[in-house]
Amino acid sequence: MQTKKVCVIGAGVSGLVTARNFIEAGYEVTVFETQAGIGGVWEKSRVYPGLTIQSPRDTYAFPDYPMPTSYPEWPTAEQTRNYLISYAEYFGVTPRIRFQTEVTQVIRKNTEIPKWLVSIRFRDQVSGETQQERLEFDFVIVCTGTFNIPYQPPLAGKEEFIAAGGQVLHTTEFNNASIVEGKRVVVVGMGKSATDIATLSANVSAKCTMVFRQIPWKIPKFFLGRVNIKYVLLTRFAESWLPYRKLEGMEWLLHTVGKPLVWAFWRINEILLRYQLKLDAYGMIPDQPLTKWVVSSIALETPNFYQYVASGKIQAKKTEIKRFVAGGVELATGEHIVADIVVFGTGFRQDVPFLAADDLQTLIDKQGNFQLYRNIIHPHIPNLGFVGYNSSKFCPLTSDISSQWLLEYFQGNLNLPTPQKMLEEIALEWQWKKQEWEYGLHHGTSIFPFSFHYIDELMSDMGIVDNSPIWQQILKNISPMSPANYQLVRQTLKLRRRSDVDGFTIKPRETVGVSQ
Secondary structure (H helix, E strand, O other): OOOOEEEEEOOOHHHHHHHHHHHHOOOEEEEEOOOOOOOHHHOHHHOOOOOEOOOOHHHOOEOOEOOOOOOOOOOEHHHHHHHHHHHHHHOOOHHHEEOOEEEEEEEEEOOOOOEEEEEEEEEOOOOOOEEEEEEEEOEEEEOOOOOOEEOOOOOOOHHHHHHOOOEEEEHHHOOOHHHHOOOEEEEEOOOHHHHHHHHHHHHHOOEEEEEEOOOOOEEOOEEOOOEEHHHHOOEHHHHOOOOOOOOOHHHHHHOOOOHHHHHHHHHHHHHHHHHHHOHHHHOOOOOOOHHHHHOOOOEEOOOOHHHHHHHOOOEEEEOOEEEEEOOEEEEOOOOEEEOOEEEEOOOEEOOOOOEOHHHHHHHEOOOOOEOOEOOOEOOOOOOEEEOOOOEOOOHHHHHHHHHHHHHHHHOOOOOOOOHHHHHHHHHHHHHHHHHHHOOOHHHHOEOHHHHHHHHHHHHHHOOEEEOOOHHHHHHHHHOEOOHHHHOHHHHHHHHHOOOOOOOOOOOOOOOEEEOO
């Protein structure tokens, strides 16, 4: 029986684990990566000096491949990249990767059995000339993720600013601190990358100004200087203080009769953060309650950032840029800021530009929101999947579990709802997010505040439940996330799968229990 061919687009966290899982299942896998190396957001050309991961080391790892214990609690970008390179080499993924290869088009082939034609563009290693090629695949898995395409707001006057000697960068292009030495710098945004780069620039530039529309909440690595955030925020117990769409058991009680307790819980956390970070003294009290930021995005505090703002070392401007002008920028307040370099920390936009127009219209609505069931598939686009479009607190783990789910789906081993029911579920999910949380970060591709719930749903779809003793389950509920608790999932699914990978009928099976 002919081996199925799988195209994986992207060699970051999601692409690597997806390729590994499909290789182990017997598929012929090819990975296309536009960059020169492994890593995705951690690839060498995309990271700025001093960048570290925002999750503690032991939570940001694959279930059966922990980060080295020699790494610090918050590994650097280089260490994270080396970890991913090691993972790819250990599991045989590296030889399957075609680097510096851009996927330009993915279109469906009109055949009885759905297939995909993937067009690629690459530079010939011998002649140096750009080459194009079209290949046929049975399955296509998009693993470019939500942090792939840098976003800069379309502001007038940019060409005039550059013509006068100015430089415009996104944080992904800020690769060396020497870029801003002795220069007048404007950093736009107030996310983690923006505050990191502003703080770094303040130490070497002639002047550093930061322009932002909102003041977000920042989280210290240690609450009150003592308690690691993984014990406070990265537990199943902590997640239960946010009301999920499907409330059951104790969570139902907590968010009905226990609402006053929930309100007090979040207010106490706000008071502690304001006290520890001296937000009142620095004039940096966030615009919205902590819960509004927790459900969309929460970032670690950048050391010295608030102190630099308070001392004037970083000139903070709570407004937005109206336009570029020769020699600087004009703010919405009418103020002109002289600048040599403008660095945008304005995030990323979500798009899949290589898909055909018909599939794009099916996949993404008019507001740019992805319509994905479980953040993985669209029921009307066969043999196409997305891994990494579920931004979470534990990306290596959620990418692993979701790629296992996708493998089960492609093999016909999931008892899923009908396509119509899946579409209804997608719509209900969106309605809840917009009504309850005003939550649309990454255009629907983030499950950040409900990472545990999301993993539970994928596990339930695959028929896997936690059969460990109740006392162990309680202990795991209050302990920090440990991806190692899920390492038996792969073995369990392997034992249950058929020896071939060619079938598309649903295989009857009993619910399987593993200790999570």
